[in-house]
Amino acid sequence: MSVNKAVVLFLIGIFGITFLNAQNLLPLAEVPILELPQQDNKALQIQELEARVPGRPQEFATRINVNVTPETHGIWETTNNGDAVWRMRIRSPKALSLNFGFTQYQMPASGMLYLHSPNGKKAIRPFTDADNESHGQLWTPILPGEETVLEVRLPAARRADLKLELKYVHHDYIGFGAARPPSGSCNLDVICGAADGWGIVDSHRDIIQAAGAYHIGGTATCSGALINNVRNDCTPYYLTADHCGISTSNAPSVVVYWNYQNSFCRQPNSSASGQPGNGTLNQFNTGSIFKAGYTPSDFTLIELDDPLDALHNPYLAGWNRERVVATSAIGIHHPGVEEKRISFENDPLSISGWSQPSDSTHVMVNDWDIGTTEGGSSGSPLFDQNDRIIGQLTGGGAACGNNLEDMFGWLAVSWEGGGTSTSRLKDWLDPDNTGALHMDGKSCAYSVTPSPIVQSVCIPGTGSVTFAIQVSGGFGGNVTLSLNNLPSGANASFSVNPVGPGNSSILTVGNLASLAAGSYTITLLGTDGVESDSTDLVLNVSSAAATTPALTSPSNGQTAVPAVATFTWGASSGTYQIEVATDNQFTNIVSQASGLTSATFSSSLLASLTTYYWHVRASNICGMSAWSPIFSFPPDQINCVNLPA
Incomplete structure (x- = not known):
């Protein structure tokens, strides 16, 4: 939020209707209101609670379709200084909060859209031309209460440039951030520290800043975390679970909340820890772009479509893609989409799978030693002993009072995922193909x-x-x-x-x-x-073109080559291109890669009874080397191995 936006928000929040009346506008009671059909909160709550199962995002609101534009609803007025103001009220009886989906949003320069309560005491920061996106949509955070005032202010000469169409109003029937039942008292608040007897939390303050709760489509909720990339450039990538349902079409509807946590430490297992907290929802990012997802390891990666606000103290967490078992783990999450909590596992994890243990697509926390996870924690990050993300929560049986497990989609599997840019992490977290096995986090404040x-x-x-x-x-x-x-x-x-x-x-x-x-x-x-x-x-x-690489493995004529072959060669300068074929003229290429930054490459499965030929060349800014001499390994010598299902 810029200083100007903060000042305007302060004026709206403090002066409310008095500020508006000073502009000779109609009293709010005379502004047209759209009354929405009444919803049965109790019935909706029962329906939702019965539908909740592990591996499903929780819902808190129901969608009401509308068709509102400044041409069809509300009222236009002119202020003393000549600005054009459009206002209307929207009321959904007994809603605990409202949030809105604008399928068309294009704000002219110097224009602003405000959402505030009728008494002006609750408001969302103004939306401006900085919120104009290529997808043309705007999805808002929640505003408590059953009635919201929509207000647009802009220079009168720019009124024709405004494009605003409200299609969806979301009626909160259960309370965003109010779990039903409340999250378990065994959970540990992230605000706790040494002064409260929880010094174990203090060394993880940075990764706590990475985690955030979000809603999608105005109705469903999950958790996730900001994640760093090898360029270390503060690109706002956000990792969550595939089962939370983000796709290319609905990614613009994601609203992520930062620093949603209790203001004081509620001691675990106390009555206060099992009751609602006092966290605030005034720090957020709205809108995103889908980058990649892969169902077997249950990951989704999005890029938030606005820059991170330094005032929110954002942190992009590091990651580890090595296929090694973490010796301990930390989970940071929003149980029931309530205030942020932290959990600790002091023992080594296990490798398993969500559908079948033999799938080896997930890492498993066998039993949390401190805290737990709950519904609403889905998509939350799991960190290894070095505070690097190794997975995101799919689900499990863990809860306060039991010793059951939690399953997290394994980042090591998600790295290559389905083998394409839209189904793996590699292309986004290592865009220059450096081959990095792990990455530390970065503060972007x-x-x-x-x-x-x-x-x-x-x-x-x-x-x-x-x-x-x-x-x-x-x-x-x-x-x-x-x-x-x-x-x-x-x-x-x-x-x-x-x-x-x-x-x-x-x-x-x-x-x-x-x-x-x-x-x-x-x-x-x-x-x-x-x-x-x-x-x-x-x-x-x-100072010269790259030198021709010397091939090392598989050696020329080598026998007993694994079905998943790893090719290596002597290092040169720059990057490498490799081709693997079934003929020495390389007209039938079965595997290839270019832009490799390390002198190694793992092939897809090779078939027995086939001779394979391979060669490599290098290139740098000065030029490309010649192809290396061709190596081959003969038929009948492929050593077949049993691979995991």
């Missing part, structure tokens, strides 16, 4: 982010390269930029330094012809004197 992360040059032809440096808006003052480990002989300059919060600078690294060929890591630092951040840049310098 105080960040200096370069773009790109990696630059490659061919000398002597290229004398300099540039990086765009973005400074996040969370810093308290101007940020001074500097570099460590600049290669000897090179020079560097910033177009702007220091840089104001939320602004950018261009870093130019020059005199590159003086450098020897190689890869150089340069550390970029930024500080406002209180907060600081650092990130690494990589400069790859080449």
Whole structure:
């Protein structure tokens, strides 16, 4: 939220209707109201509670279809300063809260959409032209109560540019964030710390910031977490469960809430811990873009379609894709979509599957030692002993008072998923195909982010390269930029330094012809004197085309090659291309890859009674090598192995 938005929200929240009346607008009682059909809250609650099972997202609201535009409903007026104002009221009797789905939203510059309660005491931040998206939709967070005032303010000359169509009103019949029954008292609040006897929580403050609850389509709820990528550039990727139901078509309807947690520590197993908390829902992101999903490992990855607000102190969690069993684990979640809690498993996990244990698509917490999970926790992250995400919650029998298990879709399986960009994590979390096995998290409240992360040059032809440096808006003052480990002989300059919060600078690294060929890591630092951040840049310098790789395994003529073969070769500079074929002219290619950054490649299943041929070549910024000599392994020598179902 910008300063201007915060000020306007303050005015609406504090002055309410008095502020509006000062503009010579009609009293609110005279503004047209749309009365919606009454809903049977009790019957809807019973229906929902009976339908709840593990592996299903919980619902809290029912959809009411409407067709509202400023041309068909409400009233237009003009303020003293000549601004055009459109207002209308919407009432759904006995609703505990309302949220709205605009299937058309295009706000002109200087225009604002407000949603607030009739008395002006509850309001959602203004939506502006910054909320215009390519999908053209806007889905709002909840506003408590059965009646909401919709209000648009914009320059009168821009009225024709407004596009606003409300199609869905969602009537809350159970209470968003009010579990039925309330979440178990054994849960541990994330606000708890050493002063409360829970010092175990304090070392995990960063990953706590990654987790958030959300609703989709205005009716269903789940949990999830922000997740980092190898570029370390604060792209707002958000990992959750496939069974929560996010798809390409409904991803714009996702609304994620941040820092929804109790304000004080409710001791586990106390009566207070089993009662509703006092968390607030005023920090949120609305709208997303579907990136990938895979049902067997139950993951969905979306990208939030607005930048993260530094004032929310966002943290993008790290991850670990290695197929190793974690020695302990941490879960951070919203049980019953109530205030955020944290759970601990102090013993090694197990590998299992949701449908069949032999599927090996999930990791299993056998019995939580502190806390648990519940309905509404679906999609919440599971962290290993190094605070890196290894999965997201599918479901299980765990609850307060039992020793049952929880199952989490395994990130190691989701990495390759279904083998395409829309069914695996690899393309999004490692877009440059670096081969990273794990990644640490990053705070995006105080960040200096370069773009790109990696630059490659061919000398002597290229004398300099540039990086765009973005400074996040969370810093308290101007940020001074500097570099460590600049290669000897090179020079560097910033177009702007220091840089104001939320602004950018261009870093130019020059005199590159003086450098020897190689890869150089340069550390970029930024500080406002209180907060600081650092990130690494990589400069790859080449003076000649890549050399031809030397093949190592499978060796030429090797026998007993596994059905899932791993190909390796000697390292060269740049990236690699591999081809595997059933003929030495490579007209029948059965497996291939390009852009590989490490000297290894695992093939798909190979067939017995077939001779396979393979070769590799390398390329860098200066040019491509010749293909390597061809290696082959003969027929009848494929060593078949039993693979998991």
